[in-house]
Amino acid sequence: xxxxxxxxxxxxxxxxxxxxxxxxxxxxxxxxxxxxxxxxxxxxxxxxxxxxxxxxxxxxxxxxxxxxxxxxxxxxxxxxxxxxxxxxxxxxxxxx
Amino acid sequence: xxxxxxxxxxxxxxxxxxxxxxxxxxxxxxxxxxxxxxxxxxxxxxxxxxxxxxxxxxxxxxxxxxxxxxxxxxxxxxxxxxxxxxxxxxxxxxxx
DNA sequence: CATTACACTTTGAAATTCAAAGTACTTTAT
DNA sequence: ATAAAGTACTTTGAATTTCAAAGTGTAATG
Numbered sequence: 001x002x003x004x005x006x007x008x009x010x011x012x013x014x015x016x017x018x019x020x021x022x023x024x025x026x027x028x029x030x031x032x033x034x035x036x037x038x039x040x041x042x043x044x045x046x047x048x049x050x051x052x053x054x055x056x057x058x059x060x061x062x063x064x065x066x067x068x069x070x071x072x073x074x075x076x077x078x079x080x081x082x083x084x085x086x087x088x089x090x091x092x093x094x095x096x
Numbered sequence: 097x098x099x100x101x102x103x104x105x106x107x108x109x110x111x112x113x114x115x116x117x118x119x120x121x122x123x124x125x126x127x128x129x130x131x132x133x134x135x136x137x138x139x140x141x142x143x144x145x146x147x148x149x150x151x152x153x154x155x156x157x158x159x160x161x162x163x164x165x166x167x168x169x170x171x172x173x174x175x176x177x178x179x180x181x182x183x184x185x186x187x188x189x190x191x192x
Numbered sequence: 193c194a195t196t197a198c199a200c201t202t203t204g205a206a207a208t209t210c211a212a213a214g215t216a217c218t219t220t221a222t
Numbered sequence: 223a224t225a226a227a228g229t230a231c232t233t234t235g236a237a238t239t240t241c242a243a244a245g246t247g248t249a250a251t252g
């Protein structure tokens with residue numbers, strides 16, 4: 001077992017780290033909020049949220065607000081748990 | 097400017113994060129020490145140290161110990177500075 | 193002398209990242 | 223009413239990155 005064993009590969013990337021950080025402190029964030037906060041392009045953000053979705057760390061809700069489509073994301077309980085583990089591992093590694 | 101602006105792309109990957117963490121607390125680490133501590137394969141580790149070298153965040157010294165080749169790595173002053181910045185950005189993001 | 197071990201390096205396939213272009217509407221202007 | 227511009231994503235595929243298998247060169251061992 002190595003010193004980076006609990007560093008979660010799914011959170012390795014700064015955009016995914018940002019998505020999770022935002023969702024840990026906000027119940028919901030929609031596509032455009034994430035995009036603005038992270039300064040990501042549409043396609044780029046889409047692929048990162050998809051990766052987190054696939055792991056079931058976040059979940060999507062699609063709805064209409066008035067006539068406009070709106071996609072909002074929230075963190076799952078698994079996502080919360082895994083992210084905390086990741087942060088702990090990070091702190092252990094860095095603070096060594 | 098987004099919330100992940102000071103997250104350094106070069107340190108995004110867990111193996112590179114691990115290399116830097118090790119080199120921040122040890123004056124030197126050789127190839128095999130890094131390999132063992134990180135549980136990486138040879139080729140994989142080689143590509144990650146090369147990436148950090150290219151940014152001039154770490155430097156390499158090749159020598160012979162007895163008759164055996166030995167490659168050891170250390171962090172540069174730029175590397176130290178940038179890594180600290182990265183850690184600060186991480187803490188800001190996570191601890192938000 | 194042949195075989196195994198050590199310390200990396202090279203190679204190229206697989207996976208990931210990214211932005212440009214596309215889709216499906218809605219809103220605003222003419 | 224029709225055209226043009228905007229919104230909210232999704233799809234696509236090229237570029238980059240990651241990774242491990244195989245390769246290189248030397249050393250030690252039987």
